[in-house]
Amino acid sequence: MAATITHAKAPIRVALLVCGTPIPAVAVPYGEYPAIFNNLLQDGLKELKERRTVGPETELVMEGFDVREDIYPERLSDYDGVLITGSASNAYDDLPWINKLVDYVAKFPKDNEAPKLVGICFGHQIIGRAFNANVSKSTRGWELGWTLTDFTEEGKKFWKEDSMRIQELHQDVVHDVPAGFTLLASTAHTTNQSMISKDGRIVTLQGHPEFTGPIMKEFIKVRTANGTFNKDLSEASLKVNDNTLDRATVAARIVDFVRKA
Ligand SMILES: *[C@@H]1O[C@H](CO)[C@@H](O)[C@H](O)[C@H]1NC(C)=O
Numbered sequence: 001m002a003a004t005i006t007h008a009k010a011p012i013r014v015a016l017l018v019c020g021t022p023i024p025a026v027a028v029p030y031g032e033y034p035a036i037f038n039n040l041l042q043d044g045l046k047e048l049k050e051r052r053t054v055g056p057e058t059e060l061v062m063e064g065f066d067v068r069e070d071i072y073p074e075r076l077s078d079y080d081g082v083l084i085t086g087s088a089s090n091a092y093d094d095l096p097w098i099n100k101l102v103d104y105v106a107k108f109p110k111d112n113e114a115p116k117l118v119g120i121c122f123g124h125q126i127i128g129r130a131f132n133a134n135v136s137k138s139t140r141g142w143e144l145g146w147t148l149t150d151f152t153e154e155g156k157k158f159w160k161e162d163s164m165r166i167q168e169l170h171q172d173v174v175h176d177v178p179a180g181f182t183l184l185a186s187t188a189h190t191t192n193q194s195m196i197s198k199d200g201r202i203v204t205l206q207g208h209p210e211f212t213g214p215i216m217k218e219f220i221k222v223r224t225a226n227g228t229f230n231k232d233l234s235e236a237s238l239k240v241n242d243n244t245l246d247r248a249t250v251a252a253r254i255v256d257f258v259r260k261a
């Protein structure tokens with residue numbers, strides 16, 4: 001910080017509830033989820049600065065909390081947003097840390113001072129479960145890699161685009177839209193790709209805006225080698241792996257959603 005007189009605005013503060021650790025082929029070159037999500041959110045902030053939605057001095061500070069180790073933010077009012085990551089675990093597993101997270105989301109404060117809540121993949125499914133949606137394995141198997149996701153009319157209003165190109169890496173789905181939520185996006189594989197709570201405080205995404213093409217390629221390679229993905233699925237997803245993603249647009253919308261205007 002320069003020792004000049006500034007009218008520093010408080011930074012945008014995000015608590016990341018870390019629910020998993022990426023495979024070593026991803027974690028070694030790209031970092032664990034705190035680093036990967038920090039990159040995403042900083043790209044979103046950069047986009048908002050380019051659009052002059054926020055001033056050039058605006059900062060974003062992200063802190064990670066490993067909820068698998070029962071570590072949660074001490075004071076929620078310290079944060080503008082709380083973001084729940086992906087995981088190799090299943091959102092419907094009956095494990096103490098997962099049950100606690102579901103309970104935490106169900107009781108998440110909703111007053112105007114409370115942070116906004118964002119769920120990505122496993123986080124989307126945890127939010128579905130917390131609000132009594134049926135979360136279980138898709139009958140269609142894996143949805144994998146670069147995917148064009150269509151927005152609903154409500155989704156076009158929220159995301160301010162007609163569609164979203166995003167990475168997918170899941171076989172579990174939220175089977176219905178829970179009461180109090182509105183569907184924002186769908187694909188042929190998974191109807192419930194994104195939702196918003198009717199009070200406008202919770203937003204979810206089934207896809208992974210934090211995964212770039214090179215990150216996704218590592219997941220595909222490792223899980224094809226160990227038999228999780230069959231050859232056809234693997235080849236189909238590698239073929240579209242270098243396609244353009246709407247990473248900055250999605251990241252900017254997430255940052256804009258959580259920040260206090
Ligand atoms: C959840 O959805 C799956 C797939 O459609 C179905 O098999 C299962 O019975 C449903 N569970 C509940 C509790 O509705």
Ligand SMILES: *[C@@H]1O[C@H](CO)[C@@H](O)[C@H](O)[C@H]1NC(C)=O
Pocket residue numbers: 023088222223226227228
């Ligand atoms: C394949 O690798 C992934 C990532 O390491 C792991 O989550 C999954 O359980 C493995 N599956 C098998 C069948 O070994």
Ligand SMILES: CC(=O)N[C@H]1CO[C@H](CO)[C@@H](O)[C@@H]1O
Pocket residue numbers: 173174175176177183189190191192
């Ligand atoms: C698997 C799936 O996509 N299920 C449902 C998602 O939500 C819509 C709207 O409630 C249902 O019609 C789908 O069947």
